[in-house]
Amino acid sequence: MLPTYQRHRTIWLVLLVMVAAIVAGLILLYQANTAAAKADRVQVTAQGAEETDRTAIALASALEEMPAQQTQRGPAAGDDACRLCHGDTDESVVLPSGESFPIQVDVEAVNASVHGDAAEDPLQCTSCHAPAEYQFPHPPVEAETLRDYELSRSQSCEQCHQRPHVTSHPGRDAENPVVCTDCHSAHETHPADAWPEEKGVDNCVECHQEREVDFTDPGRLAQVIENDLFRQSRDNQYCLACHGLTDLSTTLENGDQLDLTVNEDDFHASVHGTDNPWQPLACTDCHEGVTFPHEPIVAESRRDYSLQMYPACSECHEPKYENLQDSVHGQALEEGEEQAAVCTDCHGAHDTPDPDEPRSRISSTCAECHGTIFEEYRESVHGEALLEEDNPDVATCTDCHGVHAITDPGLAAFRNSSPELCGECHADEELMAEYDISTNVFDTYVADFHGTTVTLFEAQDPDVPTNKAVCFDCHGVHDIKHPEDPDAGIKANLLETCRECHPDANENFPDAWTSHYEPSLDHYPLVFLVNWFYRIVIPATVGFLGFIVVTDVYRRARDRFSDRQEE
Amino acid sequence: MSNQSKQYPRFRIGARIEHFILMVTFTVLAVTGLPQMFSLESAVARSMIDLMGGIELVRLIHRWAAFFLVGGSIYHVFTSAYRLYVKRERPRMMLGRQDLTDLIHLVRYNLGLTDEHPKMPKFNFGEKFEYWAVVWGTAIMTITGFMLWNPIATTSVLPGSIIPAALAAHGGEALLAVVSIVIWHMYNVHIKHFNPSIFTGKLPHEQMKEEHALELERLEAGGKPWPEVERPVLERRRRIFIAVSVVASALILTVLVWAFTFEQTAITTIP
16 A cells, blocks of 8 residues: 555646646647638628528629630739629628628729829739739638738738838737738828828828827827928928028017028038938928918027027937937026027037037037137047047047936036946947057056945945045046146146045055056055965965864764764 | 763853954954955945945944954953963963874874874864964954055055055955854854853863863863962052053053044045
C-alpha cells in the first residue's frame, strides 16, 4: 500500500490527464467545425431570395442568356464584359458576417470620375480587379466581412498611388485602418480638391463624429479644414502685387513705422519659400483670412504687431511653440516683459533662413539681445574656435542652454546637472580625440568630493542647490579659457580660484585637488602608493583570516563527524 | 558536572561600556561611510544615502559618530591608565612570543597535525590581533578623517597632496576594518558559538576551556580574576589619578571640541 500523500498525488495526476484530454478533444471538435463552415462560404443570392437553390437557378439562367464566346474561360474582354453583369442589376453579395453589398456599378459615375473616360489614362475594371483574379466566371468574394473586403480592395490603389498622404491616418496594417477608398470611394473616385465643399467635411465627420473614432491628434481635423489644406491657393503673386512694391509702410498707434514691403526673392529663398523642397507657404497661411481689400493693421507698436503675429508659427510648429511658452523667454513674456524673444525675433518673419547655417549664426542671433555675454563668449576657447575657425564641434549658446526649451540657468537643476552637460562633449572619446583633450576630466571630477556630492544631489535632490563646485565655478561660464592660457587660464591662478569658495586657503591647498589626473607615479604618487598598499593589504588580510577560519571550520566539522561515528 | 555550567568572570563594567561605544560608533561610521565610498558604483549605496536623508546629513551623522568614537578612544586611554597605574595590572594585551606559537599550534590542530588544543591565556592571539587592529585602525581613521574634515588646517603644515592621499587611506582602512570585522569578529564570537561575555561579563566553562585554558586553570587554582590592591594604597593612588585625569580630560575634551569645530573650510553660499 502506498503512503497517503503518494496516493493523493496519483489521484491528482489521473484527474489532470482527464482534464487535459477533454480540453484537447474540445479543441479538435472546434477546428473540425470551423473547417466545415468554411466549406459553404459566400454565396451570391438574389435580393430577397430566401433559399440557396433559388439562387443557383437564377445564376444558371443568367449564364445561359450570355453570348457564347463570353462564357469561355479567358481574360475579360474589356469593361463591356463586366458591365453585362454589374451594369444594371439589383443583385448583391452576402458575406458570412451577414453584411451585403450590391454588385451594381454606376457606369456613368465611373466614367465621370478621375479614373473615367475623360482621364488622361483611364482605368478599366480589370485595372483594379486584376484579371488573374477576375476571369469570367470569376470566383466568389472571399472576405469574411464587408470591411475585410474594402481593406483588401484598397490595395490596388497602391499600384499607382504612393503613401503617405497629406493626413496622418493609420495605414492598412494598423488596428483601426483608414484606407484610400474610405474617403475617395471605390468607383466614383475624385481627388480631394475636386470634392464639393461639404464632402470634405462629411468624410471626416462620418468616422470621427458618427462612428466616434478618437483623433490621434485632436484638433488636427479642425486645423486641416480651417487651413483649407485641400484646396489651398498658393498664388502669392496676388498679395505681392501690392506688398512687392518698395517703400510701403504704415504708421502704428505709437508712431512706429511698420515696413509693409515683402522682398519676394528673400521670401522664396527662405525655408518657407518655393525653393524649399517640402511645402512652400502661402502669405495667407500666416496672415489668415486676409483677402483684398483688407482692413489696415491694428497694433499699438511694431512690438505689439510681432506679438500678435508670432502665434501663427504654432499652426505648423506647435511643439516648438509650446517649448517657447515654457521657456525663460515665454515666462518673461507672461510676466509682461514684451521684449522677451518670440519666434520671429530669432528666425525672422519673411526672411527665415536656416537658423544654424552657418553655425556662427546661432551665437550672433542670441547676441542681438545678450550682447555682453556674447562679448565674453567671443573671447572664450569655444567662441574663438567657432567664430574664427568655423569649428563644427565647440559649444555654442544652444548646446548648453537648449534651443526652444531654454531653462533658467540660475536654477539648482541647471547647476546640478551642468557637469553632465559639459560631459556630453568632454567625456566623448571620439570627439575629444580630435582635439587631444583628455576625457578623464568628467570621471576624475565625479570621483572627487565636489563631483560626488553634485552627482548625488543631481540624482536625489535635483532641485536643491549645493555649493560644491561644478565645472563652471572653476573654469568660468561664458569666458572659459584654455587651462594653460598664460593670463586667464585656470592654472595661472588656481589658488585664487580656490579662494573664491575657500577664503582661508593657502598655497599648499590647490594641490589637495588632483587637477583631473588619475593618481600615478608621476602625478600624486602618494595617493597612488596608498591605493596600492590597500590593494595588497586588504586581500592579504582577508586571505590570512579566511585561512584560519576555514581550518577551524574544517576541524569542527571533522570532530562532529567522528563524534557521530562513535555514537 | 557543576563545572560545565559554571560561569567565569571576564569583563568588568568599564570594558563593556567601551565595547558598547565602539560597537555603536563603528556601525554608524561604516553605515554612513561605505555608501559614500561606493556612491558612484553602487545603486544600493545611493539609495542608502537617500534613505538616511541625503549626502549632507549622512556626512553630518558620520562626523558626530566620529566625535563619539574619538571620545570613546580617549575614555579607553583613561581606563587603561587607571588599570595600569592604580590597579597595577599586567598589560595583558601586549603581544608576545606565545601568541605566535599559539597561532601555529591552533592551525596545526585544525589541520589535524596534532590532537592537542593550544592552551591560551586570558586574551588569546585572535583577540589581541583584533584589539591592535582596532587601535591601529582608529588611529589611522582619526588622523585621515581629521585631515579630510579640516583640509585648510592640514595643508597649512603639510603638502596639498596629503588630502587625496588621506582620502585614499581613509577609504582603504575603512574597507580593511569592515572586512576584518565581518570575517574575524563575526566568525569567532557569533558563528563559531555566540560569546556573550562582552555583554554579561562572564564566559561559560566550555568556552573558557577551549579559548582560554590557561586562564581557566589559573582561576580554578584559586587565582583572582583581577589583582587586588590594599585599601589605603588604592585610595592614595586613586586620589592622584582622579586629580590628574579630571584636569587632563577637561583639557582633552576642550581640544577635541575645538579640533572638530575650528575650521570653516568653505563658504556656505553658492559660489
